Amino acid sequence: MAAPLCLFSIILFIFTINPSISKTSPPSELVNNVCKKTSNYSFCVVALSADPRTPSADPYGLAFISFRMAYLNASNTRDLIGELMKKARRDELVRLRRCHGDYEKGVSALEVAYNDLNSESFYELANLAGVAAHSAKDCQSAFMKIPSPLISRNRNLEGLCEICVAVSKLFNVS
DSSP states (O other), rough: OOOHHHHHHHHHHHHHHHHGGGGGOOOOOHHHHHHHHHHHHHHHHHHHTTSTTTTGOOOHHHHHHHHHHHHHHHHHHHHHHHHHHHHHHHHHHHHHHHHHHHHHHHHHHHHHHHHHHHOOOOHHHHHHHHHHHHHHHHHHHHTSOOOTTTTHHHHHHHHHHHHHHHTTTTTTTO
């Protein structure tokens, strides 16, 4: 599990540094419509393009792809926080413990969302993605007065969760 996640992180990092790499083919109409509903269109396109299944995905498939990306980001970050806690100074440790708890909540919410997708229950997807995004914001707020070692991971999770919310809105549930 760690190797594919590491590869995904590297690909996402490369696309973030050199966005021209992701411009080899235009996004599908579905991806274009979803990404237009996010605050960072290019992040959305690059993130979704990192999965080779995206160009042929239908809304259901794109939901699985986006929630999987958010889950992998959140669970990898939670695991990284655990490693950082082993080497942290006392003042950092308090902040990292808070982040670990925040990310536990985020990972749990994304697991529930993924299970809801498996059972074709779409009612809570956007809310669950919001919970995960909020976990990243809460973690970041723990580092308000000192530099956060997790700032880019927190931003990425927020962006991925925003994609999940946009994809969730494709399912007209009332």
